[in-house]
Amino acid sequence: xxxxxxxxxxxxxxxxxxxxxxxxxxxxxxxxxxxxxxxxxxxxxxxxxxxxxxxxxxxxxxxxxxxxxxxxxxxxxxxxxxxxxxxxxxxxxxxxxxxxxxxxxxxxxxxxxxxxxxxxxxxxxxxxxxxxxxxxxxxxxxxxxxxxxxxxxxxxxxxxxxxxxxxxxxxxxxxxxxxxxxxxxxxxxxxxxxxxxxxxxxxxxxxxxxxxxxxxxxxxxxxxxxxxxxxxxxxxxxxxxxxxxxxxxxxxxxxxxxxxxxxxxxxxxxxxxxxxxxxxxxxxxxxxxxxxxxxxxxxxxxxxxxxxxxxxxxxxxxxxxxxxxxxxxxxxxxxxxxxxxxxxxxxxxxxxxxxxxxxxxxxxxxxxxxxxxxxxxxxxxxx
Amino acid sequence: xxxxxxxxxxxxxxxxxxxxxxxxxxxxxxxxxxxxxxxxxxxxxxxxxxxxxxxxxxxxxxxxxxxxxxxxxxxxxxxxxxxxxxxxxxxxxxxxxxxxxxxxxxxxxxxxxxxxxxxxxxxxxxxxxxxxxxxxxxxxxxxxxxxxxxxxxxxxxxxxxxxxxxxxxxxxxxxxxxxxxxxxxxxxxxxxxxxxxxxxxxxxxxxxxxxxxxxxxxxxxxxxxxxxxxxxxxxxxxxxxxxxxxxxxxxxxxxxxxxxxxxxxxxxxxxxxxxxxxxxxxxxxxxxxxxxxxxxxxxxxxxxxxxxxxxxxxxxxxxxxxxxxx
Numbered sequence: 278x279x280x281x282x283x284x285x286x287x288x289x290x291x292x293x294x295x296x297x298x299x300x301x302x303x304x305x306x307x308x309x310x311x312x313x314x315x316x317x318x319x320x321x322x323x324x325x326x327x328x329x330x331x332x333x334x335x336x337x338x339x340x341x342x343x344x345x346x347x348x349x350x351x352x353x354x355x356x357x358x359x360x361x362x363x364x365x366x367x368x369x370x371x372x373x374x375x376x377x378x379x380x381x382x383x384x385x386x387x388x389x390x391x392x393x394x395x396x397x398x399x400x401x402x403x404x405x406x407x408x409x410x411x412x413x414x415x416x417x418x419x420x421x422x423x424x425x426x427x428x429x430x431x432x433x434x435x436x437x438x439x440x441x442x443x444x445x446x447x448x449x450x451x452x453x454x455x456x457x458x459x460x461x462x463x464x465x466x467x468x469x470x471x472x473x474x475x476x477x478x479x480x481x482x483x484x485x486x487x488x489x490x491x492x493x494x495x496x497x498x499x500x501x502x503x504x505x506x507x508x509x510x511x512x513x514x515x516x517x518x519x520x521x522x523x524x525x526x527x528x529x530x531x532x533x534x535x536x537x538x539x540x541x542x543x544x545x546x547x548x549x550x551x552x553x554x555x556x557x558x559x560x561x562x563x564x565x566x567x568x569x570x571x572x573x574x575x576x577x578x579x580x581x582x583x584x585x586x587x588x589x590x591x592x593x594x595x596x597x598x599x600x601x602x603x604x605x606x607x608x609x610x611x612x613x614x615x616x617x618x619x620x621x622x623x624x625x626x627x628x629x630x631x632x633x634x635x636x637x638x639x640x641x642x643x644x645x646x647x648x649x650x651x652x653x654x655x656x657x658x659x660x
Numbered sequence: 661x662x663x664x665x666x667x668x669x670x671x672x673x674x675x676x677x678x679x680x681x682x683x684x685x686x687x688x689x690x691x692x693x694x695x696x697x698x699x700x701x702x703x704x705x706x707x708x709x710x711x712x713x714x715x716x717x718x719x720x721x722x723x724x725x726x727x728x729x730x731x732x733x734x735x736x737x738x739x740x741x742x743x744x745x746x747x748x749x750x751x752x753x754x755x756x757x758x759x760x761x762x763x764x765x766x767x768x769x770x771x772x773x774x775x776x777x778x779x780x781x782x783x784x785x786x787x788x789x790x791x792x793x794x795x796x797x798x799x800x801x802x803x804x805x806x807x808x809x810x811x812x813x814x815x816x817x818x819x820x821x822x823x824x825x826x827x828x829x830x831x832x833x834x835x836x837x838x839x840x841x842x843x844x845x846x847x848x849x850x851x852x853x854x855x856x857x858x859x860x861x862x863x864x865x866x867x868x869x870x871x872x873x874x875x876x877x878x879x880x881x882x883x884x885x886x887x888x889x890x891x892x893x894x895x896x897x898x899x900x901x902x903x904x905x906x907x908x909x910x911x912x913x914x915x916x917x918x919x920x921x922x923x924x925x926x927x928x929x930x931x932x933x934x935x936x937x938x939x940x941x942x943x944x945x946x947x948x949x950x951x952x953x954x955x956x957x958x959x960x961x962x963x964x965x966x967x968x969x970x971x972x973x974x975x976x977x978x979x980x981x982x983x984x985x986x
């Protein structure tokens with residue numbers, strides 16, 4: 278990118294009510310249809326009458342896929358209108374980052390809900406056979422996005438390490454049963470085999486298809502990267518990233534958030550072909566403007582610098598967990614503070630902390646607009 | 661003697677999970693949720709009895725995390741933000757220590773569904789060990805961490821005594837933090853001596869059996885010092901512990917062998933478990949065997965209910981087979 282501080286988001290955007298209810302085949306209220314029209318006008322979406330017709334009708338053949346296309350178009354336009362330089366479709370075609378991939382891949386079975394915290398749970402699958410590519414899970418979504426934007430595209434892609442970490446490993450643990458006596462060693466070796474089979478059989482084939490279809494930049498999402506900070510595990514994570522991207526003619530970046538950055542930083546320079554680390558900082562920072570002691574959240578960037586990470590940063594300057602809309606001046610100061618630390622401003626991409634899926638469209642839009650304005654202020658300040 | 665029991669929170673059934681979610685969405689009353697918890701507790705107790713476990717817990721279905729009853733009920737502590745629970749994809753709310761910590765009323769007794777526990781079988785209760793509670797809290801009040809640890813140990817001591825009074829005969833103190841990260845060699849000795857003294861305070865004057873249950877880490881890291889800890893039994897996570905190192909030591913204390921993996925949905929091969937347990941028992945008891953318990957390595961609530969139930973049955977049949985061997 279030629280200009281300083283290109284702006285990007287990380288992946289997900291909330292699904293509008295008309296998309297969720299419509300997809301489930303439920304009738305929509307007048308207000309919900311009006312909401313679709315309002316946003317459509319705001320975003321300059323063409324042929325709104327067609328969408329209204331689709332939403333007013335009951336279930337029909339092709340309704341579901343039409344709705345996916347409509348909501349993807351809305352999300353792409355949403356990011357474009359907010360002024361971002363790099364976009365995707367807000368992951369409108371995915372149920373969420375884990376289930377979407379697992380359900381489309383052979384060798385897995387969902388066992389049911391297990392506890393996450395309090396009254397929150399997640400549907401956890403077990404690997405019961407060697408994972409096998411069954412159908413593409415991101416390709417069609419990418420093709421649609423490509424057709425519908427002229428902006429640069431970054432494809433979010435759930436990483437293999439996270440998929441493995443969030444899945445019970447029955448097939449491989451059974452395979453090693455009786456072969457390695459030490460339980461701990463056995464579990465680790467079983468995890469390793471699972472991981473590299475998944476990369477070889479499923480992850481790389483999909484990446485290959487995306488690249489053949491014209492993808493230029495893939496963001497590997499690894500929220501689980503530092504879940505197990507033991508050295509052996511971190512080495513496994515790094516190896517999995519390197520194996521995932523090996524030999525492809527494409528830009529790759531890594532997104533990781535709400536994690537232990539001390540641990541990640543220690544291993545960051547071992548990541549090969551990782552052009553950008555997209556990290557969350559705003560969530561850890563104060564809301565006061567300034568480029569001094571106020572910027573408590575951004576000190577961990579020093580860890581990555583100390584460990585000689587040479588790539589770019591996707592610098593999280595927008596907190597996705599609050600409705601507080603960061604003023605452009607705060608965004609500017611967060612950027613300038615980091616410029617001061619790392620020296621080279623061209624290594625900074627201005628970003629949200631994580632996907633915006635937990636915020637409403639109203640809040641997300643205001644946050645992104647201010648992010649874009651803040652990046653502009655930072656550019657001016659450096660002129 | 662070889663017995664068996666569970667070592668933590670049991671999973672909520674899919675029915676109960678659905679109820680908690682509808683409650684969160686404001687669609688059912690607290691009373692209805694309460695009734696669902698009661699029913700599920702009955703099933704959790706029944707499952708332990710019918711599997712043939714020797715000590716029965718109430719399943720701890722309401723415990724949002726190991727600390728929550730304490731975080732919510734002790735004076736001087738507030739409920740903090742979500743924090744990752746060791747190397748798991750689960751989270752606890754961090755206790756924030758803002759003032760002098762005091763126990764104004766019983767903490768866990770109110771959580772227990774006493775009337776549902778069986779009359780003819782002994783009861784087991786599970787509490788956080790002081791070291792883990794203090795290590796995972798954010799301490800904004802105590803200048804000296806040891807002072808806070810002793811204070812919490814006193815509270816645990818009162819909890820143990822009141823649990824004993826209402827009929828519990830076995831108390832487990834869960835201490836994952838003690839083995840999770842390697843203790844820095846420089847501080848190791850002092851730290852383990854402190855843990856020893858803190859445990860002394862926690863169990864002082866109590867008449868029940870006690871177990872220090874470690875998990876998520878290698879138990880051999882705290883050997884041989886742990887052999888002198890003032891508890892009756894030591895709990896070991898065999899999915900994290902180096903077998904060979906463990907076998908180097910001679911035990912004169914009972915153990916709780918975490919032989920079942922709560923973090924894996926694969927139901928274990930019984931032959932293999934029996935062989936592994938036998939090997940360990942024969943190695944560590946050179947001058948006569950002590951009490952041994954077969955148990956899951958940690959809380960079974962990492963699994964869906966059905967899988968946990970199956971694993972409880974495995975625990976029980978492996979125990980029976982081991983009894984024939986020893």
